Amino acid sequence: MKKSLFAVAAVTAFAGAAQAQSSVTVYGILDVGYLQTNQRGVGTTPLTNETTSQFGNSLEQTSRLGFKGTEDLGGGASAFFTVETGLTPTSSTLGGTSLNNRQSFVGLKKNGIGQFSLGTQYTTIFDAAAITDPGQLNNMIGNVIYATTPANGNTIGTDPGTSTGATNAATGVSNGFATRAANVLKVNSDTFAGFGVNAMYTLSNANTTITNTSVGGNNNFNGWGVGANYTWNKLLVTANYQALKSVIAYGTAATVTTPAPALWGGATYQGANTQDNQGYVAGTYDFGILKAYAQWVSRKATDTVNTGYYGKRTAQQIGVRSYITPVIETWASVGNGRITTFGVGQPTANFTAYQVGANYYLSKRTNFYGIFGSNQTSSTSTTSGVSANNLGLGLRHTF
Secondary structure: OHHHHHHHHHHHHHHHHHHOOOEEEEEEEEEEEEEEEEEEEEOOOOOOEEEEEEEEEOOOOOOEEEEEEEEEEEOOEEEEEEEEEEOOOOOOOOOOOOOOEEEEEEEEEEOOOEEEEEEEEEOHHHHHHHOOOOOOOOOOOOOOOOOOOOOOOOOOOOOOOOOOHHHHHHHOOOOOOOOEEEEEEEEEEOOEOOEEEEEEEEEEEEEEOOOOOOOOEEEEEEEEEEEEEEEEOOEEEEEEEEEEEEEEEEEEEEEOOOOHHHOOOOOEEEEEEEEEEEEEEEEEEEOOOOEEEEEEEEEEEEEOOOOOOEEEEEEEEEEEEEEEEOOEEEEEEEEEEEEEEEOOOOOEEEEEEEEEEEEEEOOOOEEEEEEEEEEEEEEOOOOOEEEEEEEEEEEEEEO
């Protein structure tokens, strides 16, 4: 009899432990459609005019597959995780650029206090921009804050602002901000009296001794970010700052690529050292019939060895987003900005852009969309410039 009671107790305990395991959710987005791009280069040699038409993907949102889960630890505490990869629906394989590590992190949360997480995650500025951008960070050109490079059309299937940790800080000046980083410790508080704060720290340090030469040192990629949000009735205001640093010791060859020609000549250098500082301030107000948006972003990448070599980009944008019927949602934005550099060639340029778009919802999870974006860039030092526009028509399904 006692053995039977022990067996029942063991089975009950096992069942209780099983119920406490993570509740896992599978989610994703599939976004496919038609993309047309027109690009005109002015003052280039030779003059470049290009028109492309193609079936592409990830125009409104990057296609992805993810898994997330939570486990109740009791006492208002819980553990959570997310693993997410990008998808390329138009590709015939799952290799190459089809799969990538968009997010993968694990963390702990305490109700009434906040949470922390560790892994590959979105940056502080990206989190703020995601809730304050009228185009909801789509991948079409025409958005000066989340700046998609117009060359050869749209960066299809990727987030145009992506910077993988501080390692790509030197190559991301043409984008508005870095969207994610690896090796990140992230902290987010709960909201108190309308205020919420967050912070991040990324670290990847390799202390390397080079034995076949007299030089060497640390390869160090680190960065940090802080941000604060304030919500009052229908008003949301956010202010954020992040700084990423890339140090590659002399004796380690590093090829600095676009837009480095404006900064360091674009050649292969022994060592690359960059400080990448980024700021973002934005606000939204919900009028009921529409929501209004205002944004400002600044990014400056500086050569830490010679601070006279730098590239700086600032931009500001306003926009609106509204449901004109229960199933038709529209948005529009317009903005301008300026790029200034000091170094090889010392180029300076002004740019303007606008974007309009609409969603027609067949259901809560499926919609048709149409997006048109345009930008124009003109150099103040020469007659060169470029103009480009995108037209995207597609179908998006979330699950």
